[in-house]
Amino acid sequence: xxxxxxxxxxxxxxxxxxxxxxxxxKCPVPIIMLAERIxxxxxxxxxxxxxxxxxxxxxxxxxxxxxxxxxxxxTDLARGGWAFLVRRSx
Amino acid sequence: MAYFDAASAEPLVPAARAALLAAxxxxxxxxxxxxxxxxxxxxVLDQARERIADVLRCRADEVTFTSSGTQAAxxxxxxxxxxxxxxxxxxxxxxxxxxEHSCVLNAAAYAEQAGSxxxxxxxxADGRINVADFKTAVGRDRTVLACLQSANQEIGTIQPVExxxxxxxxxxxxxxxxxxxxxxxxxxxxxxxxxxxxxxKWGGPPGVGMLVVRKGVRWRSPGPADNREFHRVPGFxxxxxxxxxxxxxxxxxxxxxxxxIALRALTSQIxxxxxxxxxxxxxxxxxxxxxxxxxxxxxxxxxxEALVIExxxxxxxxxxxxxxxxxTQQPSHVLAAMGAITHGNVRxxxxxxxTQESVTAFIELVPxxxxxxxxxxxxxxxxxxxxxxxxxxxSRPGGEQ
Numbered sequence: 001x002x003x004x005x006x007x008x009x010x011x012x013x014x015x016x017x018x019x020x021x022x023x024x025x026k027c028p029v030p031i032i033m034l035a036e037r038i039x040x041x042x043x044x045x046x047x048x049x050x051x052x053x054x055x056x057x058x059x060x061x062x063x064x065x066x067x068x069x070x071x072x073x074x075t076d077l078a079r080g081g082w083a084f085l086v087r088r089s090x
Numbered sequence: 091m092a093y094f095d096a097a098s099a100e101p102l103v104p105a106a107r108a109a110l111l112a113a114x115x116x117x118x119x120x121x122x123x124x125x126x127x128x129x130x131x132x133x134v135l136d137q138a139r140e141r142i143a144d145v146l147r148c149r150a151d152e153v154t155f156t157s158s159g160t161q162a163a164x165x166x167x168x169x170x171x172x173x174x175x176x177x178x179x180x181x182x183x184x185x186x187x188x189x190e191h192s193c194v195l196n197a198a199a200y201a202e203q204a205g206s207x208x209x210x211x212x213x214x215a216d217g218r219i220n221v222a223d224f225k226t227a228v229g230r231d232r233t234v235l236a237c238l239q240s241a242n243q244e245i246g247t248i249q250p251v252e253x254x255x256x257x258x259x260x261x262x263x264x265x266x267x268x269x270x271x272x273x274x275x276x277x278x279x280x281x282x283x284x285x286x287x288x289x290x291k292w293g294g295p296p297g298v299g300m301l302v303v304r305k306g307v308r309w310r311s312p313g314p315a316d317n318r319e320f321h322r323v324p325g326f327x328x329x330x331x332x333x334x335x336x337x338x339x340x341x342x343x344x345x346x347x348x349x350x351i352a353l354r355a356l357t358s359q360i361x362x363x364x365x366x367x368x369x370x371x372x373x374x375x376x377x378x379x380x381x382x383x384x385x386x387x388x389x390x391x392x393x394x395e396a397l398v399i400e401x402x403x404x405x406x407x408x409x410x411x412x413x414x415x416x417x418t419q420q421p422s423h424v425l426a427a428m429g430a431i432t433h434g435n436v437r438x439x440x441x442x443x444x445t446q447e448s449v450t451a452f453i454e455l456v457p458x459x460x461x462x463x464x465x466x467x468x469x470x471x472x473x474x475x476x477x478x479x480x481x482x483x484x485s486r487p488g489g490e491q
């Protein structure tokens with residue numbers, strides 16, 4: 001049951017250059033990991049955050065919006081939780 | 091030391107405490123009985139009903155007393171839906187905003203299980219409903235109830251109730267207004283069909299709610315029949331608490347203008363100063379269109395539960411919409427609906443007697459607490475795996491701060 005929520009128009013490079021595994025981590029740790037590591041991908045490149053804390057579902061897109069990074073999609077994971085696709089904007 | 095959680099429960103108003111104690115002597119008997127004690131209880135109950143109706147600007151016989159604001163909301167939603175249920179086409183469509191109190195959303199979910207289609211209308215970043223979407227939803231075929239709070243309990247945003255009420259009147263759809271956060275704090279909107287309120291939000295004792303059903307609005311009990319409270323609410327009413335709640339409401343309402351100015355000045359200081367003093371602190375809601383006593387903010391990269399506990403240790407009682415601070419471990423549905431950050435969240439709701447000194451001390455304390463929490467990296471939930479240290483500047487746009 002996939003429910004991608006498109007926040008940005010589809011771009012060329014949507015393959016994540018980095019995957020952050022925050023499964024099992026409670027709020028706000030997934031967001032801290034995202035903020036810490038987004039600089040590891042190039043500007044315009046994507047990274048993926050895997051998380052299963054309920055707060056991450058709203059906080060990843062909210063953080064991207066607040067920090068002016070691109071939030072691309074949320075995909076449900078078969079084992080529970082979500083994969084969030086984010087594009088570094090600057 | 092300061093109690094900043096008045097939106098959960100306002101401390102008992104001294105006049106209400108005196109009324110409560112007096113009523114324990116005068117108002118213990120069954121108001122439905124014809125004997126002397128029963129008649130005396132009936133008299134004080136009806137007086138309380140009239141005093142509350144005066145403030146709510148409705149008729150006394152439209153006001154019924156419940157055991158809580160939650161019970162009032164449940165009865166309002168389910169009774170309105172039941173009264174308009176079709177024998178052949180079943181229960182009708184219900185519209186709610188996404189930021190209603192959980193008791194309204196739970197009642198709508200209950201109606202949905204019984205066959206009512208439910209539309210949940212979203213809000214903007216300020217927590218205000220999307221008016222066009224709400225009107226469209228109300229215009230759907232067989233809409234039997236629209237539910238819109240007068241103001242939000244978590245962020246204080248006042249909703250455009252009169253605009254929606256006018257649309258509902260045009261379409262002949264009853265409008266239920268959950269006014270629990272707003273009664274006694276701000277002028278009530280007009281045009282509603284059903285209303286719920288809660289006595290401990292304005293300095294009455296806990297255990298008193300009000301369900302108001304305007305004359306001519308169809309309503310049918312969703313539960314077993316009972317003769318109490320115009321056949322609307324089952325069980326013996328909590329008479330002493332009702333009398334105390336009426337006294338507290340009159341007291342609060344008489345002081346509303348003064349209190350509005352004083353508390354708005356204090357919450358404005360928190361709104362203005364915290365984002366200056368705390369990096370990555372976001373204040374939620376709509377300042378221009380808000381209850382005077384509520385201000386809510388989120389501090390990025392901080393655990394909301396830890397923040398509440400540290401503030402409590404320092405003498406400040408606040409609540410939080412963060413998942414880790416809730417008994418369900420779910421983030422606030424209000425913040426999520428607004429697209430706002432849900433972690434590191436604090437709601438300050440000032441009681442009537444909040445002082446400048448306490449608010450100044452709070453504004454000085456929060457930056458220290460947040461800095462300390464952001465500096466601590468090990469968390470029990472991580473099973474010993476250290477949380478990455480933060481470089482906040484790295485992820486911050488150049489123009490910010």
